């Protein structure tokens with residue numbers, strides 16, 4: 001299990017940001033070739049992303065390149081260039097059908113995993129078909145794109161993100177159906193870290209595994225919120241130990257510290273312990 005509490009985007013046109021990312025405490029680095037890069041810098045950004053992947057130095061961090069869409073004038077060349085250097089994953093923007101995953105897999109060969117941005121109305125509605133193609137195409141992560149989705153829906157999310165909630169639930173459920181990870185979208189607020197933390201807590205409560213980020217200051221709140229707390233780890237250990245007790249052998253439901261605990265809670269507890277171990281490295 002890889003921790004994906006904090007996934008930091010940066011424009012691949014920004015060499016200073018890429019260099020800085022090698023020393024930041026994020027779990028994932030995403031070198032962006034798409035919307036953070038202006039059309040006149042697309043080739044430069046591609047060259048710099050390829051050079052950065054080749055050079056390495058990102059340590060334990062998962063390294064992901066977000067390509068331009070295959071329907072854009074840069075997408076095919078992006079995938080051809082990325083295929084040669086093999087980052088951990090390629091993030092595809094605005095995935096609206098499983099066909100996009102198949103085309104990308106064909107272009108990349110047996111190389112990096114695929115991550116898909118879900119940020120169009122069609123992508124939300126057709127998510128079941130998209131995740132049905134996960135195993136065949138190596139799709140490993142769904143990423144919410146709240147800015148593009150809100151633009152297409154013409155909605156105004158606000159702090160409670162209520163207009164996006166049905167789409168978010170659909171995304172998380174489809175990721176779970178396919179046994180893959182789900183990352184929350186970016187919070188555009190940079191200077192108000194209480195706001196960032198609140199949005200991380202929302203994402204955790206809604207089932208996300210971590211959050212995509214746009215600024216180094218957002219890493220600490222995301223890491224804190226998406227790491228199991230000491231209390232959660234202690235409770236998970238208690239549950240696992242209770243089911244391991246020979247006195248409870250063969251039982252599906254037991255009483256632990258005044259609460260009913262079932263085998264499904266032991267599964268959750270094991271997951272919590274696995275995340276905690278992955279975070280601890």
Ligand SMILES: CC(C)(COP(=O)(O)OP(=O)(O)OC[C@H]1O[C@@H](n2cnc3c(N)ncnc32)[C@H](O)[C@@H]1OP(=O)(O)O)[C@@H](O)C(=O)NCCC(=O)NCCSC(=O)C[C@H](O)C(=O)O
Pocket residue numbers: 008009010011016017018020021032035036117119144145146147148149185186214215216
């Ligand atoms: C948003 C920014 C343009 C803000 O830039 P700026 O005001 O210049 O930042 P700071 O001066 O506060 O920077 C302080 C130092 O941190 C480094 N820095 C800043 N951002 C990053 C970063 N993302 N990664 C690594 N390092 C970063 C600066 O270089 C400064 O370092 P130093 O020189 O040592 O002082 C900027 O933060 C930015 O460009 N962010 C990323 C934008 C991006 O990638 N956007 C695309 C992804 S989000 C998206 O696409 C939405 C999605 O698709 C959807 O639909 O919702």
Ligand SMILES: [Mg+2]
Pocket residue numbers: 035093119145147148
């Ligand atoms: Mg987007």
